[in-house]
Amino acid sequence: MSAKKVLICGDAQGNIKQVFDKVKELNSGKAGPFHVLFICGFWGSDREKAEEQLAEYKSGEDTLPLPVFFVDELNKDKDEPVCPKLTALGSGGVRLIEGFQVAYANSRGKNSQIVSLLARDASSEILNGADVLLTTKWPEGIRDDGSDDTSSDVTELTQQVKPRYHFTSRGEEYFDKGAYRNTPGTNADLTRFYSLASAFSKAKFINALSIPPISTIDMEYINNQLKGDTPPDAPFTTKAAPKKATKKHEEEFEKIEKEQDKGYARWGEQTKRQAAAAPQQEDKSRQQKKARGTCWFCLGEDGAEHHLVASIGEHLYMALPKGPINQDHVLIIPINHVHQQQLGRAGEQELERYKEALKKCYQDKGMDVIFFEMRGIHHCNINAVGVSRKVVEQAEEAFISSAKRIGYRLSKMNGRETILDYVPNHDEPYFYLELPDARYIYHGSSFPFQFAREVMVYLLGLGGEVIDWRNCQVVKDVETKHVEEFKRKFKSYDFNL
Structure with missing residues (x-):
């Protein structure tokens, strides 16, 4: 199996030039080069200022060293190229990126519509499931901290998609949930949840991982990664997402x-x-x-x-x-x-x-x-x-x-x-x-x-x-x-x- 190096960044909050400069530094360093960068939150509160920072990338004066894909509440419904190597992911969908099947969703409007789309496109009924899930909200129940800044729709989506990795961003906190089982008693569909801090916070806002696409791994690989540990079951307290009925x-x-x-x-x-x-x-x-x-x-x-x-x-x-x-x-x-x-x-x-x-x-x-x-x-x-x-x-x-x-x-x-x-x-x-x-x-x-x-x-x-x-x-x-x-x-x- 061939693992690929992936960078994940928390909410850029409009600090686009600074984030891209940091990524260039990492990509040319000892840990690089990387295959792709995912960003959870991009435009920030001043969209016009953020757009100004993209001018040199659109004109070709500056270039990105790797493909970049981001989710954001302000993105349009459909995927949209912003400039060479930079793509704004739509409100919800599934896309093959650098060999990974990536599911994504923001929380515009009624998330139930997005959940329905993603459940159809990225659930266990499509290929081998999702390698990565990118969302703009935390799933409700991922941690019992009393926060209102979570989404039950994202919880349902997570339970239906069962991604190997779920990335998001919230405030200035870095949170690594670790692996959990989506199906009790089996390690076949583990999910690892990471929430990156917003860009340039004191907490960790960029993570680097080496991930083999799900289509190239087997249970032996998963068990070797666990090294004998038994992951806990999914932490969600919400009602499990209903299984999609198979129509005759x-x-x-x-x-x-x-x-x-x-x-x-x-x-x-x-x-x-x-x-x-x-x-x-x-x-x-x-x-x-x-x-x-x-x-x-x-x-x-x-x-x-x-x-x-x-x-x-x-x-x-x-x-x-x-x-x-x-x-x-x-x-x-x-x-x-x-x-x-x-x-x-x-x-x-x-x-x-x-x-x-x-x-x-x-x-x-x-x-x-x-x-x-x-x-x-x-x-x-x-x-x-x-x-x-x-x-x-x-x-x-x-x-x-x-x-x-x-x-x-x-x-x-x-x-x-x-x-x-x-x-x-x-x-x-x-x-x-x-x-x-x-x-x-x-x-x-x-x-x-x-x-x-x-x-x-x-x-x-x-x-x-x-x-x-x-x-x-x-x-x-x-x-x-x-x-x-x-x-x-x-x-x-x-x-x-």
Whole structure:
């Protein structure tokens, strides 16, 4: 395992230049260099004065020696770069930073909303949990000192996230709680709580730690660190945070179909092939449509958003999704309302042609493609996300460990196996993953609907808000522009032209 050196600073209180000068000194000293600096509190009471101190860093007259990330009550809701190597973390989320999964939250407004977001993004249901939690408040119950300057919401958040390290800052005091158990009787999810004093107090305001990312350690490492000691259980006196109920797969899709019934159709352009269908086929189609409700992916629905369609073949078409994960995210979708197992030989061959065309398109730009499908709704749609080769190197382990963490095992498929070999009944749900060098499948009645998107967001180091596609929507004019840009990029690879 490879530990990384981390610096943590208490509330800078607007003394930005002084803090950065101190960090430069430490980074160039015997203990350095360090990989990253986290700051718990930044702007102080005079935001304008603090901004003035950043001018030379924004202009390039001075530079930071390492990446710096900070939480503060005045930060905006979303992560925001301030200047090179300096990032203001938003009001709540999860972000991959220097190999660490970092959860963070300030206490603006109702913390319950932030807790809900972080519980979804950073709880034990995502990868291996959080390495670090950064907050602007102490959790209520961490120490029985009668202080009102604590937050029960942060307590709930801590209990849900179970971070290995929890950093915050309060006043001119340094407080090291030491390790405690989040789950009685086991050392598997220990948390160490540190509260740094405000900058340049008499108490300790900068801490240096050497931390291996949680994805690289095991129980042997944890037990060796304890040296035979038995940590106490969590000190919190508040009611334990409720466990998030696991929704059954069928319930999730029932909800989706209810939304579809409200008329949230995503596609609706009727192709010439469909328009030329025989009257009896149209009657059958009407009956099927009436039975299933509105489908997001059928090209024959009313209220179509056909401006998202980028390529149309004989059996499938390709479109950009609403709320994409990144700018290289596209969908491959059958023209007919079918599952992947119902494509037939010609449809399967065309699907492979689309995949190969996308691979070639992205490979020529130094990228690779990750394909995945969550079979649950009644119209096959295969996600294709273009990513860097560095992301691909991490993807296999990330998907496997993420699934294992929430109690699922992905089965590796050999070169000849198909989805039909695992799921012969097209009405049964499954999750399918295709990496450049491996394919995996899970076949079962229950699987988290957003699993793949959550893992992709983690791998790409994006903010937690990207997990919900609705947060990534743009206006129609921008969508149209993105489609035209993709068409130009894909034109020489599109076998339908």
